Amino acid sequence: MKNVLKDKSYQFAIRIVKLTQYLQNDKNEFILSKQILRSGTAVGALISEAEFAQSKPDFISKLHIALKEANETNYWIDLLKDTQFINEKMYHSIQPEIKELISILVSSIKTSKENHAN
Numbered sequence: 611m612k613n614v615l616k617d618k619s620y621q622f623a624i625r626i627v628k629l630t631q632y633l634q635n636d637k638n639e640f641i642l643s644k645q646i647l648r649s650g651t652a653v654g655a656l657i658s659e660a661e662f663a664q665s666k667p668d669f670i671s672k673l674h675i676a677l678k679e680a681n682e683t684n685y686w687i688d689l690l691k692d693t694q695f696i697n698e699k700m701y702h703s704i705q706p707e708i709k710e711l712i713s714i715l716v717s718s719i720k721t722s723k724e725n726h727a728n
Contacts, residue, residue, distance in 0.1 A: 614714070618710065618714070620675075629704065631648055639695055642695065645686055646687070649679045649680075649686060653680045654670050654675070667726070670719060670726065680712045687701065687704060691705075
């Protein structure tokens with residue numbers, strides 16, 4: 611079975627790595643780039659880790675942490691735009707992806723909680 615959330619978060623992590631390379635090589639920016647690299651790649655890592663959770667509560671917990679990392683990544687993306695480290699085009703290219711990941715995570719957590727309660 612294809613795991614859409616895992617696939618999307620992995621592709622997003624690749625974009626974050628490339629964004630970090632751009633920020634460091636082209637903009638000579640090392641502090642914010644490390645922050646977004648950490649949070650942006652953690653999303654997919656946590657989703658991947660959740661696949662082998664020990665229990666349903668552990669699974670839900672890992673998705674919650676992934677959601678927190680996704681929300682933090684969204685913050686860094688907004689900050690990079692508002693400080694002109696990325697332009698509007700770059701922002702509008704990557705921002706919908708993190709919003710979609712957040713939306714899918716919220717939905718997955720909600721569904722998992724409902725299924726766990728039954």
